[in-house]
Amino acid sequence: AQTVTQSQPEMSVQEAETVTLSCTYDTSENNYYLFWYKQPPSRQMILVIRQEAYKQQNATENRFSVNFQKAAKSFSLKISDSQLGDTAMYFCAFWGAGGTSYGKLTFGQGTILTVHP
Amino acid sequence: DAGVIQSPRHEVTEMGQEVTLRCKPISGHNSLFWYRQTMMRGLELLIYFNNNVPIDDSGMPEDRFSAKMPNASFSTLKIQPSEPRDSAVYFCASSPDRLYEQYFGPGTRLTVT
Numbered sequence: 050a051q052t053v054t055q056s057q058p059e060m061s062v063q064e065a066e067t068v069t070l071s072c073t074y075d076t077s078e079n080n081y082y083l084f085w086y087k088q089p090p091s092r093q094m095i096l097v098i099r100q101e102a103y104k105q106q107n108a109t110e111n112r113f114s115v116n117f118q119k120a121a122k123s124f125s126l127k128i129s130d131s132q133l134g135d136t137a138m139y140f141c142a143f144w145g146a147g148g149t150s151y152g153k154l155t156f157g158q159g160t161i162l163t164v165h166p
Numbered sequence: 167d168a169g170v171i172q173s174p175r176h177e178v179t180e181m182g183q184e185v186t187l188r189c190k191p192i193s194g195h196n197s198l199f200w201y202r203q204t205m206m207r208g209l210e211l212l213i214y215f216n217n218n219v220p221i222d223d224s225g226m227p228e229d230r231f232s233a234k235m236p237n238a239s240f241s242t243l244k245i246q247p248s249e250p251r252d253s254a255v256y257f258c259a260s261s262p263d264r265l266y267e268q269y270f271g272p273g274t275r276l277t278v279t
Contacts, residue, residue: 099266154268
């Protein structure tokens with residue numbers, strides 16, 4: 050079974066600064082996808098960024114980028130120029146393209162990020 | 167475009183009562199997922215459907231839980247009888263052919279007293 054671990058229960062950052070959220074995962078699969086979801090106080094789950102395991106290039110979406118280290122099974126999220134609206138719970142998630150995990154998103158425990166003015 | 171629609175947004179019920187949560191997926195999506203979020207267990211997949219057929223219900227906690235998808239635009243998650251430990255936020259998500267691209271609804275916060 051796949052596991053996703055977020056070792057930082059809470060993080061804080063000053064507005065306009067950069068913050069990195071950590072995520073590690075464990076899998077025996079070779080073809081999979083990794084995601085970061087944002088859950089603001091409204092509790093809506095919002096997809097922030099996606100990384101395909103077969104791609105070596107790190108995904109980037111505006112101020113959000115990832116550092117994907119496949120061999121180390123690490124998938125961190127960097128938020129640049131943090132904004133107050135980035136305050137939320139962030140979840141790392143794994144989706145396997147085969148085996149018992151096919152069709153399932155496995156989530157980490159989440160990291161609460163607070164952006165201070 | 168309308169996203170995934172869930173109703174009700176909040177539900178408060180007494181132990182032993184039947185609870186029905188509803189979901190309308192995004193039009194054209196052929197996969198639908200039900201998740202539960204609690205402080206203790208985080209986000210966990212309960213069941214998912216592909217083309218209205220249940221594919222994996224291994225996450226359904228027990229026989230008190232049942233889910234149906236009678237057509238491509240509607241699904242229900244029913245709990246009968248409900249218990250206080252069922253209190254959680256229940257999310258519905260849908261996806262197009264590529265199962266990994268899941269779009270979540272706003273969730274239903276269920277409180278069982």
